[in-house]
Amino acid sequence: MIIQQVLLLLLLWMCLPHSCYAEMLFRRTTDHQQKGFVARVSGSDGKALHRQKRGWMWNQFFLLEEYTGSDYQYVGKLHSDQDKGDGSLKYILSGDGAGTLFIIDEKTGDIHATRRIDREEKAFYTLRAQAINRRTLRPVEPESEFVIKIHDINDNEPTFPEEIYTASVPEMSVVGTSVVQVTATDADDPSYGNSARVIYSILQGQPYFSVEPETGIIRTALPNMNRENREQYQVVIQAKDMGGQMGGLSGTTTVNITLTDVNDNPPRFPQNTIHLRIPESSPVGTAIGSVKATDADTGKNAEMEYRIVDGDGTDMFDIVTQKDTQEGIITVRKPLDYETRRLYTLKVEAENTHVDPRFYYLGPFKDTTIVKISVEDVDEPPVFSRSSYLFEVHEDIEVGTIIGTVMARDPDSASSPIRFSLDRHTDLDRIFNIHSGNGSIYTSxxxxxxxxxxxxxxxxxxxINNPKDTTRVSVYVRILDVNDNAPQFAVFYDTFVCENARAGQLIQTISAVDKDDPLGGQKFFFSLAAVNPNFTVQDNEDNTARILTRRNGFSRHEISTYFLPVVISDNDYPIQSSTGTLTIRVCTCDNRGNMQSCNAEALLLPAGLSTGALIAILLCIIILLVIVVLFAALKRQRKKEPLILSKEDIRDNIVSYNDEGGGEEDTQAFDIGTLRNPAAIEDKKLRRDIIPETLFIPRRTPSAPNNTDVRDFINQRLKEHDIDPSAPPYDSLATYAYEGNDSIAESLSSLESGTTEGDQNYDYLREWGPRFNKLAEMYGGGESDKDTS
Known part of the structure; x- marks a missing residue:
C-alpha cells in the first residue's frame, strides 16, 4: 500500500508543473458513495483543480503473515483531509482485533500489527476508522470501513487424509490401468502464488506403478504383472507444493496394492498316462478311479470340467466332475466282459469353466491325459454288498477298534468261503488291517x-478254494476331528518394551493357531499363567490378545529380558491349552516408541584412571591370589587325618561341629571311636569336670557284633546316658577331630571343672532331659529316622 502511494505521488509530480504541490488524503467520494484516493492540486493562480483517481481503492490494506521482525509490523496510514497538522484531530480504530492485534497512532493515523498473524486462522480483518475533533470529541468525518487482507506464505505442507491406502488391480492388466487416486490438501492460499499447488511423485513402487503428477492417479507401469509370481506391492506417494519446485514442502502416504486373480493359467495334468484296473464283474456305476488336474489360479478361475473326448471306451465309461474336490471320477457305464475286451484307452480332457476372452492369446485353457483301464478276468468272483464303502471314525479311537465291515459273497452255487485282505499299495503306512474271515476293518x-x-x-x-479270483472294493475312511491339539502362538514374536513405557501401553498383539478344525470354528482364550507385576494380557475376544504394561518405566540395566508365560486355551471338548512364553526385551526408544537399542551399555572405567594405575591394580590382585593359594596349600599339609575317615562309617544323621570342645578330657562325653570299632569298647571313665552326688558305676555294654546295625548300638548307649548323672547337658551329638598328643589347650567346656571348689548345679537335668530324649529319638532310628535321612 505504501508503495502504491509513493508511485501515485511520483506520477502526480511528473505530470504537474514544478510550482504545484500534491497532497494525498482520504475523504468520502460523494458521487460513487465509496472511499477513494482524491488528489487536490493547486496551481500558481490559486484555483483548485479536483481530480478523482478511479480504480484506486483506499479501503484495503495487505499484511504479510508469519512476520518475524522485532518491531511491530506496519500496516498503513489513515489521513483525513480535515487534518491541518495541528494535532486537533484524533484517529480512532475499531472492529476485528482493534486495540489488541491492531493499534493506531491517534495523532498520525499510522496502523501497526502487534503480533505475528496466521492466514490459515483468519484470512482478513474488517475494521472501522473515524477522525474526531480532539477537543469537542465530535466526528469530523463519518465512520469508514476498510479491510486488512493477510498475504499467504508457504508454511503448510500437503497432507493426505489417510496414512495407508488399500487398493487392488487385476493381474495381467495393460500398462496405464488406473489403480486408485490419492489426494493431498494444502492449507495455504490456492489463489496466491504456488503455495498450494501440489505435484505428486512416486518414491517407492517403480517400475511396477506410476502416478500422474497433477491428479494423483496411480496407474500400472509394467505389462502382464503375474499374481502367481508376486501378489502384494507397497507404493509410497509424495505430494509436494510450490508446483514440485525445490524448496517446496512435502508429505507422503503408503498405498498397499494387491493383484487380484484372473484366469490366465490353464489346467495341467501331473501325469501323461494313468493306469486303472477294474474287475469284469463290476456293476454299472462302479467308480474305477479318479483323475485330477491342477490350476495355478484360485477361486472360480480354477474351476474345471472333465470329459472323455476320445478313445475306444467312450461308450463303456463315464466321468463325473466332483465340484468340491475338482476331481474327475471315472465310472462303469456298461457291463464289462474280460473275454470280449481286456484293455480300454480313454482320452480325458480338463477345461476351465470360466474363461476370460482377454487371455485367449495365451492358448487353450484345457489339458488332456490318457487313462488306460484294464479289465480283470473273474471266474464268478465274490461280489461285495456295495460298490464302495464309506466309513467315518474319530481320530481318538484306540488301536484295534473296528471301524467298519465289508461284506462279500460267492455268486457260485458252491458258496465258497471268502477271505478278505487289504491292498497294501493303498495303505503303505499299514495303519489299517482287516479280519480275513469276516471283513472287519480295524486300526493297527x-x-x-x-x-x-x-x-x-x-x-x-x-x-478260499480259488484265491486267484479276487474282487476289489474301494473303502473310503474319513477321519473325524477331535480336539486333541492345543493352540499355540501363530508366529514367533520378537517383543520389546521401551524403558520409558507407561502403564497400560500396548507392546504386542498375539494370535494363535490350532491344528484342529471344530465345526463351530476356532475360539481361543488368552490368560497369564500367573499374576505378573510387569505385564498383563487383555483378550480381544477375536482370537487375538494384547500384551499391556502394568507399570511405568523399565530399566534394562536391572533386568534386560522378561519371560511372560501366556496360557492359550480353546473352546472345544475336551478343552486343550498350552503355555507359550513371550520373551520381552527392554530397549531404549525415542519419543515415538521406535526401538533404538536393546543392548546393555558396557561398564565404563573411570576416566581418571591411567594405564599405569590399571596395571598396578591387576598386579595387586595377582599377588593376593598367590598368597591365598599358598596359605591353602600349607593348611592342607598341616591338616591331620580326622577321626572319622568316611561318611559311610556313620549311617545316621550325626551332626559334626567344627569346635574343639574341651580337649582330650571332653572326648569322654562320647567316644566316637566306639562306632568305628564296637568291639573295642573301653571302660567308662568318670568325668573330671563335674562332681556327682553319688558314685555311679556305668554298666559295660556288650560289644555289638560286626553285623549289628550301628543305629541299634547308638540307641543302647543313649538309654544308658539318660540315667547317667555324669552325662553332659548336650542336646546334640558332637564329634571332635583328633587333636594330637600333648595338647597345651585347657578344657573349653562350659561346665564347671571337676577341680573347681563348690557344688555342681544339677538342675540342668530337669531342663535338658526332654530335649535329650527327643535327640535320642531322632538319632535312634525308627520311623523318624526315615525323615531325617
Whole structure:
C-alpha cells in the first residue's frame, strides 16, 4: 500500500508543473458513495483543480503473515483531509482485533500489527476508522470501513487424509490401468502464488506403478504383472507444493496394492498316462478311479470340467466332475466282459469353466491325459454288498477298534468261503488291517486327522478254494476331528518394551493357531499363567490378545529380558491349552516408541584412571591370589587325618561341629571311636569336670557284633546316658577331630571343672532331659529316622 502511494505521488509530480504541490488524503467520494484516493492540486493562480483517481481503492490494506521482525509490523496510514497538522484531530480504530492485534497512532493515523498473524486462522480483518475533533470529541468525518487482507506464505505442507491406502488391480492388466487416486490438501492460499499447488511423485513402487503428477492417479507401469509370481506391492506417494519446485514442502502416504486373480493359467495334468484296473464283474456305476488336474489360479478361475473326448471306451465309461474336490471320477457305464475286451484307452480332457476372452492369446485353457483301464478276468468272483464303502471314525479311537465291515459273497452255487485282505499299495503306512474271515476293518496304528483326513483303501475278497479270483472294493475312511491339539502362538514374536513405557501401553498383539478344525470354528482364550507385576494380557475376544504394561518405566540395566508365560486355551471338548512364553526385551526408544537399542551399555572405567594405575591394580590382585593359594596349600599339609575317615562309617544323621570342645578330657562325653570299632569298647571313665552326688558305676555294654546295625548300638548307649548323672547337658551329638598328643589347650567346656571348689548345679537335668530324649529319638532310628535321612 505504501508503495502504491509513493508511485501515485511520483506520477502526480511528473505530470504537474514544478510550482504545484500534491497532497494525498482520504475523504468520502460523494458521487460513487465509496472511499477513494482524491488528489487536490493547486496551481500558481490559486484555483483548485479536483481530480478523482478511479480504480484506486483506499479501503484495503495487505499484511504479510508469519512476520518475524522485532518491531511491530506496519500496516498503513489513515489521513483525513480535515487534518491541518495541528494535532486537533484524533484517529480512532475499531472492529476485528482493534486495540489488541491492531493499534493506531491517534495523532498520525499510522496502523501497526502487534503480533505475528496466521492466514490459515483468519484470512482478513474488517475494521472501522473515524477522525474526531480532539477537543469537542465530535466526528469530523463519518465512520469508514476498510479491510486488512493477510498475504499467504508457504508454511503448510500437503497432507493426505489417510496414512495407508488399500487398493487392488487385476493381474495381467495393460500398462496405464488406473489403480486408485490419492489426494493431498494444502492449507495455504490456492489463489496466491504456488503455495498450494501440489505435484505428486512416486518414491517407492517403480517400475511396477506410476502416478500422474497433477491428479494423483496411480496407474500400472509394467505389462502382464503375474499374481502367481508376486501378489502384494507397497507404493509410497509424495505430494509436494510450490508446483514440485525445490524448496517446496512435502508429505507422503503408503498405498498397499494387491493383484487380484484372473484366469490366465490353464489346467495341467501331473501325469501323461494313468493306469486303472477294474474287475469284469463290476456293476454299472462302479467308480474305477479318479483323475485330477491342477490350476495355478484360485477361486472360480480354477474351476474345471472333465470329459472323455476320445478313445475306444467312450461308450463303456463315464466321468463325473466332483465340484468340491475338482476331481474327475471315472465310472462303469456298461457291463464289462474280460473275454470280449481286456484293455480300454480313454482320452480325458480338463477345461476351465470360466474363461476370460482377454487371455485367449495365451492358448487353450484345457489339458488332456490318457487313462488306460484294464479289465480283470473273474471266474464268478465274490461280489461285495456295495460298490464302495464309506466309513467315518474319530481320530481318538484306540488301536484295534473296528471301524467298519465289508461284506462279500460267492455268486457260485458252491458258496465258497471268502477271505478278505487289504491292498497294501493303498495303505503303505499299514495303519489299517482287516479280519480275513469276516471283513472287519480295524486300526493297527493311531489315527491322526491332522496328518491325513482321508484314507482310500482297497479291500480284496478272494475265494478260499480259488484265491486267484479276487474282487476289489474301494473303502473310503474319513477321519473325524477331535480336539486333541492345543493352540499355540501363530508366529514367533520378537517383543520389546521401551524403558520409558507407561502403564497400560500396548507392546504386542498375539494370535494363535490350532491344528484342529471344530465345526463351530476356532475360539481361543488368552490368560497369564500367573499374576505378573510387569505385564498383563487383555483378550480381544477375536482370537487375538494384547500384551499391556502394568507399570511405568523399565530399566534394562536391572533386568534386560522378561519371560511372560501366556496360557492359550480353546473352546472345544475336551478343552486343550498350552503355555507359550513371550520373551520381552527392554530397549531404549525415542519419543515415538521406535526401538533404538536393546543392548546393555558396557561398564565404563573411570576416566581418571591411567594405564599405569590399571596395571598396578591387576598386579595387586595377582599377588593376593598367590598368597591365598599358598596359605591353602600349607593348611592342607598341616591338616591331620580326622577321626572319622568316611561318611559311610556313620549311617545316621550325626551332626559334626567344627569346635574343639574341651580337649582330650571332653572326648569322654562320647567316644566316637566306639562306632568305628564296637568291639573295642573301653571302660567308662568318670568325668573330671563335674562332681556327682553319688558314685555311679556305668554298666559295660556288650560289644555289638560286626553285623549289628550301628543305629541299634547308638540307641543302647543313649538309654544308658539318660540315667547317667555324669552325662553332659548336650542336646546334640558332637564329634571332635583328633587333636594330637600333648595338647597345651585347657578344657573349653562350659561346665564347671571337676577341680573347681563348690557344688555342681544339677538342675540342668530337669531342663535338658526332654530335649535329650527327643535327640535320642531322632538319632535312634525308627520311623523318624526315615525323615531325617
Amino acid at each position: 496304528k493311531p489315527l491322526d486327522r491332522e496328518i491325513s483326513q482321508w484314507h482310500n483303501l482297497s479291500v480284496i475278497a478272494a475265494e
